[in-house]
Amino acid sequence: MRKRIFTLSYGLILLASGCAMKNKSNDNLLPDSANFKQVVAGKPVELYVLKNSAGMCAAITNYGGRLVSLLVPDKKKDLTNVVVGFDSLSGYINSAEPYFGATIGRYGNRIARGNFSLEGKEYQLSVNNGPNTLHGGKAGFQYKVWDAVKQGDSVLTLTYRSVNGEQGFPGNLQASVTYTLTSDNRLKLDYRAVTDQTTVLNLTNHAFFNLNGEGSGTINHHLLRINASRYTPVDATLIPTGQLEPVKDTPFDFSTPVTIGERVDIKNEQLRFGKGYDHNYVLNASGLDVLAAEVEGEKTGIVMRVYTTEPGLQFYGGNFMQGKNKLRKGMDDFRTAFCLETQHFPDSPNQPTFPTTILKPGQVYESHSVYAFSVPEN
Secondary structure, three states, rough: OOOOOEOOOHHHHHHHHHHEOOOOOOOOOOOOOHHHHHOOOOOOEEEEEEEEEOEEEEEEEOOOOOOEEEEEEEEOEEEEEEOOOOOOOOHHHOOOOOOOOOOOOOOOOHHHHHHHEEOOOOOOOOOEOOEEEEEOOOOOHHOOOEEEEEEEEEEEEEEEEEEHHHHHHOOOEEEEEEEEEOOEEEEEEEEEEEEOOEOOOOOEOOOOOHHHHOOOOOOOOOOOEEEOEEOOEOOOOEEEEOOEEEEEOOOOOOOOOOOOOOOOOOHHHHHHHOOEEEEEEEEEOOOEEEEEEEEEEOOOOOOEEEEEEOOEEEEEOOOOOOOEEEOOOEEOOOOOOEEEEEOOOHHHHHHOOOOEEEEEOOOOEEEEEEEEEEOOOO
């Protein structure tokens, strides 16, 4: 990204404005919590608001473990909602796009033909994406009501028990995700899970971001850098071929900052398969002290940096957004949001050379990711 000095907070200026209510343009920034109060599948759904001392806010619902809103200070010291979504539970329940902001499981991304072999036994999952299983199948974690425990102003832990055979996956799985909003404007996502039978697991979050603010139009002018020199090319159904290909001299090279849309329309078979970017990047290194990706909104100056313990990062450029959903601001039009999903690689259960996603009894699955926000100092 361009050389700049960054500041992470604005102190009492933003606290006075009230992050949960309105910004300087007098726009409502967070949905009314009453619009989320409902009983689904016999369990209560709520909207939970996290806040920090710098004025940043996150709204999360336990329906699908979803990030609903994320209010971030911009270069004008105003608050901008950088997460695309709905202002009510009914919006998420009835959406033609089921993944807005959701915690994804049991398996983020695709598994070829919904089939894999584990310890000599074949498993058939529900298929929901052409011939393949996507994001856990037809009734993945995005449709589940999670149990919620809020700890103070800035921490929320959600838990869900996925029973043996759910969507075809083996084992009773106890999973949790903890959202933490830190004082330096970082949103931490800490995943944990245990199983009583050998299974496969790949948890992630599917937030749709627009750093210029929801309803602000295309994300093609956002500046993107991804710390990866290789990616996993796919077939026509978006299943990895098993190869790790270099990004150099291809439209997939974001090793130095490039606008998202600069090369998206280049004639390229991989871009044709994904209708643009919808590919897994092989990170050069992982860890919460290693940058995985960095994105800057050209209008607001908001910079989002991603850190993760995962080996991969799915960059999705909003290519399948078709204007079918009425959001808080406008429609979900083509390429008006992007996703950076921290993950193990797609189809790992069928790709022996990929990092394993197997979880056995007695083991503890842990995955940690951070989305850190800042703006240039004037």
